[in-house]
Amino acid sequence: MTDRTPADPALLELFRAELETHLATLSSGVLALEKTPDDSRQLESLMRAAHSIKGAARIVGFDAAVQISHHLEDCFVAAQRGQIALTSDGVDVLLRGVDALGRLGTPGDAEGSDAVRIEELDACIAEIAAVRSGQLPPTPEPAPKLASEPAPKLAPDPSPPVASEAAVHEFVSEAREHLANVVQDLLTLEQRPGEADAECLHRLFRAMHSIKGGAGFVGCRTIEQLAHAMENVLESLSQTGTGIDSTVVDTLLAGTDRVQALVDDAQHSDEADVSEIMQRLRQCLEASTPAPADRPPVQAATQQLSSQAPVAAKGTATSGGELPRSGDRSASVRISVPLVDRLMTLAGELVLVRNQALRSIESGDAAIRPVLQRLDALTSQLQSAVTQTRMQPVGNLFARFPRTVRDMARQMGKSIELEMGGTEVELDKSVLELLSDPLTHLIRNCCDHGLETAEQRVRAGKPATGRIVLSARQQGGQIYIEIRDDGRGIEVERIRRKVVDGGLRTAADLVRLSDKETLGLITLPGFSTASEVTDLSGRGVGMDVVKTNLDRLGGALEIDSTPGQGTTFSLCVPLTLAIIPCLLVRVQDQCYAIPQKDLEELVCLHPDQGQTRIESTLEQEVVRLRGRLLPLVRLSEVLDHPRPFDVKTRESIVRKHGAQAATLFAVVKVGQRRFGLIVDEILKNEEIVVKPMHGLLKPLTCFSGATILGDGQVALILNMEGIVHHAGVRFGEHVDHIEDHPSDEPSQRGESAQVLLFRYGAEEQFAVPLAMIRRLVMVDPEHIEQVGSREFLQVDGETTRLLRPDQVLPVSPAAPVHPLFLLLPKNIGRPLGLLATSIIDTDALPARIERDVLQADGVVGSAVLRGRMTMLLDLGRLAQRSDPTDRTGASSSASDARIRKHRILVVDDTEFFRELVRGYLDEAGYQAVSVADGAQAVRELEQSPFDLVVSDIEMPVMDGWTLAKTLRQRSEFARLPLLALTTLSSDADRDRARTCGFDGYEVKLNRQQFLHKVAALLAKQSEAAKS
Amino acid sequence: MPLTRRHNRYFFADPNPEQRLREHKKPMTTMTIEPDTVSIRTAELQSYTTFRLRAHWFGVPTAVVKEVTLVPPLTPVPHAPGAVRGYVNLRGHIVLVVDLNFLLYRCPEDLDADTRLIVFKPQLGDACSILVQRIGDMVELDAAQIESYRTGSEADSQDAGLLPEEELIQGVGKLDGHLLLILDAHRLPSCLEQIIAKRCQEPSSHGNASKENYQ
Structure with missing residues (x-):
């Protein structure tokens, strides 16, 4: 039944840990089923647990566990569909199945090979299958057998102890290390069939030899025999230099697994029967040995070696350790996880004690202060070092996948290559553990559904070998893991059909979804595109597990697929679960934490505007924020009402606050929705250590956890989804999406549409597009330093040149005020900022810009905003003018251009940028x-020739992506240079621009860089035209 | 072995043990006895940590008690039933505080200088503690001294009839001079769970609790 057993002790350990958690779910769930047999949520979680065990068991090669869990899963599915009813007898059988799984996971008892066990497991499987098919459960005849099962284990060991326990222990740990490398090397060998990698073979040979020697030393004869047989095969392979094919590797892997299993239970290894695998190895040896004449030297050599076995074993082990791939094992020690956790807690406590000490010493004497400062610094260092201990390279998790992919490929007769990157990226251990299930499912999905068979691939004009690329990278506090295959891709239409057929969504729902959103539907519970259920995948549980686990991590999954070309799953997870950035707010006397990821912006209404801007329907307060109606939730009311709001509560809240102006709220997003959360005070940002809510308080959906703040006080972490639910916020059509005067706002589409309004002198009002501002800081005029006629200020350790509008523009000077505001522009390339005396607001960029009213260098135009004439500034131009020595590329490109006037088409929906x-x-x-x-651009191009097109991406009617694609499809424009100029700056957007056909990509807006790019593209074009 | 293990340190994690010693003038010898040494001496004898709530003396098996401590500043948990007083930070651990007075008598415990927190060991589930009006001695009772509560309540109905959450009371121990209501700490989580599940219409106590933070 099973000739393969765990590959690697670390894997096995992971499997056991996983099994344990899922088993807990299974046994409690099955018990609960006895009382409520058709609780479909219960059945669902059972199904998922069984499915996860199945997946994990397959990886470590526990076929019995795979079968049992598969049958269990079948039962749950059938029960959920109402095909069978679970009686108490049925539950008994299921529980026996769960118990059998549990025993498989018991260390040292994992090997399911001895006859009694197989019989027992078969009986168990048959029973479960019977339950599944709805037959009366069989007589509980196998039960006594199960009950008596532990007996053989407890029976006194007839064979005398082979060696001292310490020696065996030493041997076991050494052998495990060798075996882990052996599996790696075997897989490497397989990837390069034919050309026998001498180095690799030699390493394998030495590893096996060491194991053989060690086994002989501690008296484990069976292991010694088996290792010897494998050694022979390896030796003959390296002698002949050929004949390494998958069959041989299969046999060797099976042998390795067998050795592994024996090593795991070294004390009883001699009782095991290895005749079958020995037989296979013998066949292998015969096949790879061309002439019998070759054999004697091999035998002689090995015998000679084995005579010095114990010594030689040590020797080879050491030399094995010197190989670069083995890493510097001596530099690390194993620490138990509970100990690390305890260290974490202790470090946390130390931090609190430190805080208390620092606070109490403020009144204390000066002598102790330096000591405390040192304590302070050391504590912080200690804490960060301890946090570091929890980090593990993601490669530890990836290591299991080459084997998974290989086995699945073999099983399905496909040829698959797995490429891994970024294995050194480090992740918190707990995150790593939670990622294991989702990644396994995704990889298996790629192998099973994603990649085609070799024939299909060749027919589609692709290389016969499918590729899966698994990579990880870190960016900010997030880890991005990508699984990309070059398989058949996912057809969106098919998903739509399946979703509607399965009753998961109505056709009307789907109309509104984009292709990408539709792809996301495959994570719905119960979704599956596979037409039949195999034990590999296809039950529609897998993707659901992926989503659930990622949600628990606070991660996200994005799916991208091009039919015929492949699918990409991008996972984004936080570096660590333990620490998240939060905003601390106060309501009444208590402090609460809002996770930064939920926050959009903070708004403070001035008292005189408060009355005019908070409005209410009968039962919902709303605020008009930049023309959109935003529902408001008062956190204090949410906290005061233990029960979810009903209409009456909502009405009374509106009445209660009707006369009162709220001034401070956080704009919070929940999925695609937004609402304003009114708080009493905003305190500060803090990185907090998340602790889960007490088990009994889990039903309180408004909180996702608790934390200890710097001052030692416990604070609750708010769960926005729960709050929306509790407050019954309605994102009705007339609340969320209403735009005040849709026609007046051409540009609610992107950030480029917003301008910041500010003043400098008494008279003029200025505006700058938000997209061009990096930051806004408050400045104390006393800190400004004067150098000649220029003014400077230290911002974030950088000496920043200050510009006053009255220095660069013909506008009125400002009276000295405190504080001043400094606008730091984006993409300027040197530290420089524009001073303002007051910030007014942000507003939508006006549709009409007058260019002729106020003409000045650095002013794009003017418009009436908030009833005042407002000058729209070009920060880049002002920056350039402030420094006459700065000669940008303008002059040179200008002179070039004068030779022949290049015609350039500028496509942008925002008038401001268009004109700029x-x-x-x-x-x-x-x-x-x-x-x-x-x-319009296409029409314009059809009428007259252009040398270059500069296009924005996000535009109405036809966006930049479509424009580029459209142009590239038409032969007359196929070689026309296209430059994307956009506020989108992610790598993904760059990639997409390239695929769509853009020749260049510039982020809005660095004038100098932009002009350089234009010149370069034009030069390239004329080169191409000449040749 | 038992002598080298300083079991009593759990009980004096209290920042001010001297004061506590003054408060309890009775000899402390009983407090240092380890549960397992007790079980070695006589199988039936079990140690109970006693505390006072209103007119009654209560006891919880010492085996489930991690420590007895002063009440750190409380953070109320909105929406939680009245019997949940909130969270405290106990040296870096977040511990749930259950108001036993509220649970048994529907009346929030007033925090004063005698109020203590009995913190339970992890075997009861997530970190959990109860507020008690004042802490008493440890006593040892053998099984013969404890009567099951059901029968006991008939005899002492005047005293015990007040209790609404009867399931929590495991039995009644007969001490010299007074009775000891034995609390089944293991039932506490499930009892709370039922209350939360029922979401009974109780005024949430968090509004006033926040003003009673006790140093």
């Missing part, structure tokens, strides 16, 4: 024409 870019180009000597969207 056109201005830059005009000034540089080009002839620029501007249009507002992709469709």
Whole structure:
């Protein structure tokens, strides 16, 4: 039944840990089923647990466990569909199955090979299958057998102890290390069939030899025999230099697994029967030995070696350790996880004690202060070092996948190659553990559904070998893991059909979803595109598990697929679960934490505006924020009402606060929705250590956990989803998505549409697009330093040049005020900021910009905003003008351009940017024409020739992606240079721009860089035209 | 072996043990006896940590008690039933505080200088503790001294009839001069769970609890 057993002790340990958790779910769930047999949620979680065990068992090669869990899963599915009813007898059988699984996971008892066990397991499987098919449960005849099962284990060992326990222990741990390397090497060998990698073979040979020697030393004859047989095969392989094919590797892997199993239970290894595997190895040896003449030297050599076995074993082990791939094992020690956790807690306590000490010493004497400072620093260092101990390279998790992929490929007759990258990226151990299930499912999905068979691939014009790329990278506090295959991809239409057929969503629901959102539906519970259920996958449980685990991690899953070309799953998980950045707010006397990931912005309404801006329907308060209606929730009311709000409560809350102006709220997002959460006070940002809620308080959905703040006080972490639910916020059509005057706002589409309004002198009002501002800081005028006529300020350790609008523009000066505000622009390339005396608000960029009213260098135009004439500034131009020595590329490109006026088409929906870019180009000597969207651009291009197109991405009617694709499909525009100019700056967007056909990509807006790029693209084009 | 293990340190994690010693003038010898040494001496004898709540003396098996401590500042948990007083930070661990007075008598415990927290060992589940009006001695009772509560309540109905959460009371121990209501600490989590599940209409106590933070 099973000739394969765990590959690697670490894997096995992981499997056991996983098994344990799932088993707990199974046994409690099955018991609960006895009382409520058709609790479908219960059945669902049972099904998922069984499915997870199945997956894990397959990886470590416990076929029996795979079968049992598969049958269990079948039962649960059938019960859920109402096909069978679970009686108490049925539950008995299921429980026996769960127990059998539990025994399989018991260390040292994992090997399911001895006859009694197999019989017992078969009986168990048959029973479960009977329950599944709805037959009366069989007589509990096998039960006594099960009950008597532990007996053989407890029976006194007839054979005398082979060696001292310490020696055996030493041997076992050494052998395990060798075996882990052996599996790796065997897989490497298989990837390069034919050309026998001498180094690799030699290493394998030495490892086996060491194991043989060690086994002989401690008296484990069976292991010694088996290792000897494997050694022979390996030796003959390296002699002949050929004949390494998958069959041989299969046999060797099976042998390795067998050795592993024996080693795991070294004390009883001699009782095991290894005749079958020995037989296979013998066949292998015969097959690989061309002439009998070759054999004697091999035998002689090995015998000679084995005569010095114990010594030689040590020797080879050491030399094995010197190989670079084995890593520097001597530099690490194993620490138990509870100990690490305890260290974490102690370090945390130490931090609190330190805090108390620091606080109490403020009044104390000066002599002790330096001591305390040192304590302070050391404590922080200690804490971060201890946190570091929990981090593990993601490669530890990835290590199991080559084997998974290989086995699945063999099983399904496919040829699959797995490439891994970023294995050194480190992750918190707990995150790593939670990732194990999702990744396994995704990899298996790729092998099973994603990749085609070799024939299908060849027919589709792809290489016969399918590729899966598994990579990890860190960015900020997040880890991104990508699983990419070059298989058949996912057809969105098929998903739509399945989702509707399965009754998971209605067709009407789907109309509104984009392709990408539709792809996301495959994570719905119960979804499966596979037409039949195999034990590999296809029950629609897997992706659900992936989603559930990721949700628990606070991670996200994105699916991207091109039919015929492949599928990419991108997982994004936090580096650690333990610490998250939060905003601390106060309501009444208590402090609460809002996770930063839920926060969009903080809004403070001025008292005089409060009355006018908070409005209410009968039962919902809303605020008009930049023209959109945002529902408001008062946190104090949510906390005061233990029960979810009903209409009456909601009405009374609105009435209660009707006369009163709220001033402070956080704009919070829940999925795609937004609402304002009114709090009493915003305290500060803090990185907090998350502790789960007490088990009994889990039903309180408004909180996701608790934490201890710097001052030692416990604070609760708010769960926004729970709060929305509790407060019964309605994101009705007329609340969330209403736009005040849709026609007046051409640009609610992206951040480029917003401007920041500010003043400097008494008169003029200025505006700068938010997209061009990196940061806004408050400045104390006393800190400004004067150097000649220039002013500077230290911002984040950088000496920043200050510009006053009245220095660079013909506007009125400002009276000295405190504080001043400093606008730090994006993409300027040197530290520079524009001073303002007051910040007014952000507002939508006006549709009409007058260019002729106020003409000045650095002013794009003017518009009426908030009833005042407002100057729209070009920060880049102002920055350039402030420094006459800065000669940008403008002059050179201008002179080039004068030779022949290049015609450039500027496509941008925002008038501000359109004019800005056109201005830059005009000034540089080009002839620029501007249009507002992709469709207009195509029309314009059809009418007259252009040398270059500069296009925004996010536009109405036809966006930049579509424009590029459209142009590339038409032969007359196939070689026209396209430059994307956008506020989107992610790598993914860059990639997409390239695929769509853009030749260049610039982020809005660094004038100098932009002009360089334009010149470069034009130069390239004329080169190409000449040749 | 038992002599080298300082079991009593659990009980004096209290920041101010001297004061506690003054409060309890009775000899402390009983407090240092380990549960397992007790079981070696006589199988029936079990140690109970006693405390006072209203007019009654209560006892919990010392085996489930981790420590007795002063009450750190409380953080109320909105939406939790009245019997849940909130969370405290006990040297870096977040511990749930259950108001036994509220649970048994529907009346929030007033925090004063005698109020203590009995913190239970992890065997009862997630970190959990009860507020008690004042702490008493440890006593040893053998099984013969304890009567099951059901029969006991008939005899002492005047005293015990008040208790609404009767399941929590395991039995009544007969001490010299007074009775000891034996609390089944293991039932505490499930009892609370039922209350939370029922979501009975109780005024949440968090509004006033926050003003009673006790140093």
